[in-house]
Amino acid sequence: MSKTDLSYSLRLKLYTDEKFFGLGVATLLEHVQETRSLLQASKKISMAYTKALKILKKAEDNLGYKLLIRQTGGVSGGGSYLTQNAIKLLKLFRQFEADIESFADKKFEILSDKMNKLK
Amino acid sequence: MSKTDLSYSLRLKLYTDEKFFGLGVATLLEHVQETRSLLQASKKISMAYTKALKILKKAEDNLGYKLLIRQTGGVSGGGSYLTQNAIKLLKLFRQFEADIESFADKKFEILSDKMNKLK
Numbered sequence: 001m002s003k004t005d006l007s008y009s010l011r012l013k014l015y016t017d018e019k020f021f022g023l024g025v026a027t028l029l030e031h032v033q034e035t036r037s038l039l040q041a042s043k044k045i046s047m048a049y050t051k052a053l054k055i056l057k058k059a060e061d062n063l064g065y066k067l068l069i070r071q072t073g074g075v076s077g078g079g080s081y082l083t084q085n086a087i088k089l090l091k092l093f094r095q096f097e098a099d100i101e102s103f104a105d106k107k108f109e110i111l112s113d114k115m116n117k118l119k
Numbered sequence: 120m121s122k123t124d125l126s127y128s129l130r131l132k133l134y135t136d137e138k139f140f141g142l143g144v145a146t147l148l149e150h151v152q153e154t155r156s157l158l159q160a161s162k163k164i165s166m167a168y169t170k171a172l173k174i175l176k177k178a179e180d181n182l183g184y185k186l187l188i189r190q191t192g193g194v195s196g197g198g199s200y201l202t203q204n205a206i207k208l209l210k211l212f213r214q215f216e217a218d219i220e221s222f223a224d225k226k227f228e229i230l231s232d233k234m235n236k237l238k
Contacts, residue, residue, distance in 0.1 A: 013127060063234075085237045092230055096227070107219060
């Protein structure tokens with residue numbers, strides 16, 4: 001194993017009694033921001049639309065507020081968009097993740113060096 | 120959602136081309152240290168013995184060194200024990216994990232505070 005071969009992965013999830021917010025919901029919300037459509041967003045991450053609805057509902061139930069506003073019809077032809085709380089939560093979660101990843105990257109370099117001395 | 124309800128989980132895995140070292144192997148090795156038996160160790164984490172053998176082999180193949188010495192019979196009646204490299208690796212991995220967890224704990228407090236203001 002050469003030094004460059006080694007990498008790590010880090011996964012963060014938010015829990016109450018059950019997992020309710022992690023990479024899945026975060027990515028889904030980001031794609032809704034982009035596409036204005038929950039269906040398109042779920043397709044982009046190869047998630048069944050029914051599952052997308054389910055994980056969003058679970059997140060909303062646990063948080064106690066709505067993440068998504070879904071409009072049907074109207075002048076603009078409908079579409080989905082994020083609530084202000086969803087935008088803020090997403091930003092907080094991604095910042096939390098980025099802070100930890102940046103710290104973990106430094107620690108991983110040290111780990112990786114030390115692991116390469118074990119042979 | 121009250122502040123105390125919220126928690127997070129963090130999972131770390133080491134990769135080369137495939138995942139080869141994470142919580143599963145680490146816990147397995149710790150139980151081997153305790154029980155001197157891979158069978159007992161796998162039972163403790165409700166893992167099939169064949170799966171335990173498989174994930175250990177994958178870890179050893181990726182690392183390029185042995186993690187476990189399995190002795191059969193002999194005066195002491197056999198048993199499994201960790202190689203020096205396994206002991207060192209385990210310590211390094213748990214330290215890596217502990218460092219990141221301790222940092223993430225602090226960041227999570229901030230996240231949690233900010234999340235509680237979203238209502």
